[in-house]
Structures are given as C-alpha cells and as structure tokens.
Amino acid sequence: MDADVIVAGAGPTGLMLAAELRLAGVRPLVLERQPQRRDTPKAGGLGGQILQLLGYRGLLERLEAACTDPVPAPRFPFGGVHVDLTRLTDPPMHALPLPQPRLERLLEDRAGELGVDVRRGHEVTGVSQDDAAVIVDVRGPDGPYRVTGRYLVGCDGARSRVRDRAGIPFPGTAYPEVNRLAQITLPDTVTVLGNGDLDVPGFGAIRAGFTRTDQGLFGLGASPDSKVVSLYTIEDESTEYDDDTPMTVAELQDSVRRVLGADLPVGEPLRLSRFTFKARQADRYRDGRILLAGDAAHLFPATGVALNAGMLDAVNLAWKLAADVHGWAPTGLLDTYHDERRLAGERTMLHTQAQVALRRGHDPAAEALREVFQELLVDEQPLRRMGALVAGSDIRYPMSGSHHHSLAGTFAPDLTLHTDQGTTSVAELMHTARPLLLDLADRPELRERAQDWKQHVEIHTATTDDRPADVLLIRPDAHIAWATTIDEPADSAVPALREALSDWFGTP
Numbered sequence: 001m002d003a004d005v006i007v008a009g010a011g012p013t014g015l016m017l018a019a020e021l022r023l024a025g026v027r028p029l030v031l032e033r034q035p036q037r038r039d040t041p042k043a044g045g046l047g048g049q050i051l052q053l054l055g056y057r058g059l060l061e062r063l064e065a066a067c068t069d070p071v072p073a074p075r076f077p078f079g080g081v082h083v084d085l086t087r088l089t090d091p092p093m094h095a096l097p098l099p100q101p102r103l104e105r106l107l108e109d110r111a112g113e114l115g116v117d118v119r120r121g122h123e124v125t126g127v128s129q130d131d132a133a134v135i136v137d138v139r140g141p142d143g144p145y146r147v148t149g150r151y152l153v154g155c156d157g158a159r160s161r162v163r164d165r166a167g168i169p170f171p172g173t174a175y176p177e178v179n180r181l182a183q184i185t186l187p188d189t190v191t192v193l194g195n196g197d198l199d200v201p202g203f204g205a206i207r208a209g210f211t212r213t214d215q216g217l218f219g220l221g222a223s224p225d226s227k228v229v230s231l232y233t234i235e236d237e238s239t240e241y242d243d244d245t246p247m248t249v250a251e252l253q254d255s256v257r258r259v260l261g262a263d264l265p266v267g268e269p270l271r272l273s274r275f276t277f278k279a280r281q282a283d284r285y286r287d288g289r290i291l292l293a294g295d296a297a298h299l300f301p302a303t304g305v306a307l308n309a310g311m312l313d314a315v316n317l318a319w320k321l322a323a324d325v326h327g328w329a330p331t332g333l334l335d336t337y338h339d340e341r342r343l344a345g346e347r348t349m350l351h352t353q354a355q356v357a358l359r360r361g362h363d364p365a366a367e368a369l370r371e372v373f374q375e376l377l378v379d380e381q382p383l384r385r386m387g388a389l390v391a392g393s394d395i396r397y398p399m400s401g402s403h404h405h406s407l408a409g410t411f412a413p414d415l416t417l418h419t420d421q422g423t424t425s426v427a428e429l430m431h432t433a434r435p436l437l438l439d440l441a442d443r444p445e446l447r448e449r450a451q452d453w454k455q456h457v458e459i460h461t462a463t464t465d466d467r468p469a470d471v472l473l474i475r476p477d478a479h480i481a482w483a484t485t486i487d488e489p490a491d492s493a494v495p496a497l498r499e500a501l502s503d504w505f506g507t508p
C-alpha cells in the first residue's frame with residue numbers, strides 16, 4: 001500500500017482530515033490537482049462549532065493571530081433577518097474573519113508540521129476498489145501513475161470526481177440566484193454622506209443597507225470615514241459559474257446596473273466574490289472503502305456554514321478510519337460516520353433551506369414572515385436556539401447501547417479541571433485527539449474497568465466546579481460517548497461503561 005488513507009483534495013476539509021489522521025497515527029497521502037495554493041476569495045471567515053474544536057486542538061490562537069479584521073460581534077443575517085446574539089451572555093455562535101486562502105495556508109502548514117505528504121499538481125482521474133484496497137489513478141506533473149490505499153476520502157469539492165466515480169447520487173436543487181459581494185474603494189466623484197448613503201453623480205442617492213427592487217436585492221455598507229465600501233447584489237440568474245473563476249469589477253458594475261439602474265463608478269477592489277446556492281446532499285457518505293466529506297458530500301443554500309460542516313466531517317471521520325487501519329475498530333464504527341454526519345448535514349440543510357424561504361420572497365406575505373421571525377428572535381430562548389442551530393452545536397448523535405445519559409452524543413463542554421499535577425482543561429487534554437475517560441467524582445471501580453482499554457483511552461481523575469456528570473467518556477471528536485452520575489450504582493454503571501468502551505473502542 002502506498003498510503004493508509006488517500007485524500008483527494010487539499011481544501012479545508014482535506015487538510016483538516018489529513019492532520020487529524022496524522023494525530024491518530026495514520027499515513028495519509030493528499031492529492032491536489034492545483035499546482036499552487038488558491039487565492040480565490042471564497043469564504044471570508046470561519047464560524048460555528050468548529051472553532052471550539054480547533055480550540056480543543058490548540059489551534060485557535062494561531063487562527064486568531066492570522067485574522068484580518070477584529071473578531072466581529074456575534075450577529076448574522078439569517079435569510080435576510082438580522083439575528084443579534086450580542087444580547088446573550090455566552091452566545092452559542094462565534095465567527096473568525098479569516099479569509100479562506102489564509103485558513104488553507106495555516107491548515108497546510110499544520111499538516112506539514114505533522115508530516116503529511118501533500119502532492120500538488122496531482123489530479124485524481126480514476127477510482128476503483130476491491131475488498132482490501134482502493135486503487136486511484138492520478139495525473140501528475142511527470143505523467144499518469146497509480147496509487148493504492150486502504151481507504152480513499154473524496155474531499156474534492158462540489159463537483160467531486162470521487163463521488164462521481166463511486167456512483168454516489170447527489171440529489172437536490174440549484175436555486176436560480178447569484179450573489180455578488182465586493183469590498184471596493186470609491187473614486188473622489190462619489191461622496192459617502194454622513195448617514196452612510198452614497199451620492200452618485202448623474203444618479204443621485206443610493207441608500208445604505210438593503211434595497212429590494214424588481215430585479216433583485218442591493219446591499220451597501222459605507223462609512224464617511226472610509227473610502228472602502230461593501231457592495232452586495234442578489235439576482236435571479238441560472239448561469240452555472242465555476243467557484244474558481246474570479247469575479248471581475250465589470251461583472252459587479254453590470255449587476256449593480258441591472259438591480260438598481262445606477263452606473264456606479266468604483267475604484268480598486270479589495271475583495272470580489274460570487275456565489276450561487278445549491279441544496280444537495282450525497283445519498284451515502286460511504287461506499288465500501290470510499291468516503292465523502294465537505295462540499296463533496298453537501299452543499300447548503302446559505303453562507304457561513306459550509307466550512308463548519310465540512311471540517312467537522314473530517315474530525316468525525318479521521319479517528320474512525322484510524323481505528324480501522326490500526327485494526328481495533330469495532331464492527332460498524334465506520335458506518336457511524338455516515339449516520340452521524342449525514343444527520344448533522346440534514347440539520348444544516350433544514351435551517352439553510354428555511355433561510356431560502358425567508359430571503360427569496362418578494363411579496364407582502366414574505367415581508368410578513370420576516371417580520372414575525374424577527375419578533376420571535378427578541379426573546380432569549382429562541383435566540384439561543386437559533387444560534388446553536390446555525391453553529392451546529394445542538395447536534396446530539398444517536399448512541400448505541402442500552403444506557404443513555406442526557407449528555408451522551410453531545411459535544412463535551414470545556415471544563416476547568418483540578419488534578420494532582422495542577423490545573424488543566426478538557427480543551428488541553430484533547431490536543432492529542434485521544435479518547436478520554438474523565439473521572440470527576442473519584443469512581444475507582446469505573447477507572448478500574450477502563451484499564452483494559454488504556455492502550456486506546458487516556459484515563460484522568462480530576463475535580464471540577466459544577467460537574468456535569470461523575471464520569472465522562474469522550475471520543476477524539478470531542479463528542480461524549482457515555483456518561484454516568486451518582487444515582488447510577490456501580491453494579492449497573494460498570495457493565496454500561498464496559499459496553500460503551502467496547503462499542504466505540506473495540507475489544508480490549
């Protein structure tokens with residue numbers, strides 16, 4: 001075998017997956033068709049649950065240091081409705097203003113530090129599999145060649161060839177809508193007024209904020225202190241654009257002219273991007289030894305969620321693949337990747353499709369829907385719920401076994417832990433991406449039971465303020481596999497822990 005796991009695509013999903021595989025002691029080979037790293041301005045930032053996970057890997061500070069702008073307040077447009085989480089203490093949704101090319105550079109640096117082999121200019125052209133291996137045909141700079149691996153993961157984006165070759169259907173809808181976004185300077189002939197409106201010679205005033213016309217939606221964000229403005233248009237259009245084909249200034253101006261009827265003189269672009277919305281999800285995330293993750297597995301019809309979903313796919317998948325490669329995966333472990341991440345994708349699809357309904361309606365009924373929605377989000381409970389839904393932090397994976405604590409399947413909270421060696425935290429213990437058994441109430445009978453798994457599972461004893469359970473069994477993707485409280489006596493907790501350890505970490 002040339003590699004344990006072959007990863008097609010060095011986008012954010014493929015790079016995250018490769019790093020996680022290395023942490024789990026597996027040899028990935030990343031094949032990327034682009035000879036150079038892309039500088040196409042796709043995502044302007046990263047938001048949601050993945051930020052907490054990156055904190056659990058000790059990477060958040062690095063990402064924060066690379067941010068272009070100050071970290072924004074937790075506010076976001078939900079289908080055109082302004083959701084303002086700043087009113088909540090401890091808001092459930094955060095974002096980092098980290099442009100995608102920077103994110104990819106940091107992820108590739110990290111993969112390099114962990115010893116990942118990333119081959120640029122190597123395109124996957126063909127895929128086949130048998131009971132023991134996947135065989136991947138590659139076109140490289142020196143001509144075609146073939147590699148074999150135990151598994152292949154298609155992280156090769158929306159038009160995934162891996163998905164295509166594996167014959168996995170990708171049903172869904174493409175909305176006939178094109179969004180264009182620019183940060184651009186204005187020439188001296190255009191004046192930014194004190195209220196943020198623009199005064200355009202030969203046209204008159206263009207209002208700040210959103211303007212709906214029969215041709216679409218126009219958005220303007222401007223300040224009299226700055227010559228850089230943000231422009232946004234949405235038009236109904238069914239052209240199929242390639243995300244890697246850059247938008248031009250002329251394309252932006254044509255769009256503004258169609259939507260507003262204004263010839264808007266502009267200067268130098270700082271950022272130009274165009275995106276279309278599709279709602280598609282792969283029927284299966286796994287076909288034998290071939291798996292899909294990221295945009296290859298799902299496309300959502302709203303911004304700000306795709307990186308979160310794709311990188312969390314990678315984290316969920318890596319340790320399960322590694323368990324299989326190392327030979328200790330319990331039966332069915334790899335199938336839980338499809339079960340869990342397809343479910344998470346369905347949740348993201350649910351709210352992004354709701355955003356389509358809110359955003360695309362132009363009639364009074366749609367206006368009424370937006371207004372009612374806005375009213376509901378005044379109260380703390382629905383606001384908190386909406387933030388968790390968008391962040392993807394409300395996911396509770398279905399857990400096998402007979403015993404279920406209410407925390408089982410949820411993301412482990414970052415507890416401060418007091419141990420004999422000093423103070424640490426769940427986040428710090430998760431840097432190595434190893435499973436953890438965390439005894440927070442001195443339950444020696446449970447620690448003793450876990451000893452048989454100590455090759456795979458780290459066992460820690462600690463105390464914490466406000467402990468959520470006596471004992472937590474935490475998977476490498478930071479989801480809680482099992483938990484118990486004082487009410488559960490040892491004679492049922494011990495076999496239940498044994499069952500959970502076997503279900504997730506195999507026979508000792």
Ligand SMILES: Cc1cc2nc3c(=O)[nH]c(=O)nc-3n(C[C@H](O)[C@H](O)[C@H](O)COP(=O)(O)OP(=O)(O)OC[C@H]3O[C@@H](n4cnc5c(N)ncnc54)[C@H](O)[C@@H]3O)c2cc1C
Pocket residue numbers: 008009010011012013014031032033034041042043044045046047100122123124125155156157158160161162243273274275293294295296303304305306307308310
């Ligand atoms: C304008 C725009 C704005 C966006 N804004 C946001 C945002 O604000 N927040 C957010 O979360 N998401 C945003 N997105 C979506 C986000 O960019 C994608 O979800 C993300 O890039 C998906 O990552 P990925 O690694 O799964 O796929 P990709 O980034 O598409 O990476 C796939 C990689 O595979 C390579 N590849 C393809 N085929 C092959 C092959 N046959 N062999 C080898 N390599 C191959 C490609 O070259 C590419 O490098 C935006 C997208 C666009 C276009």
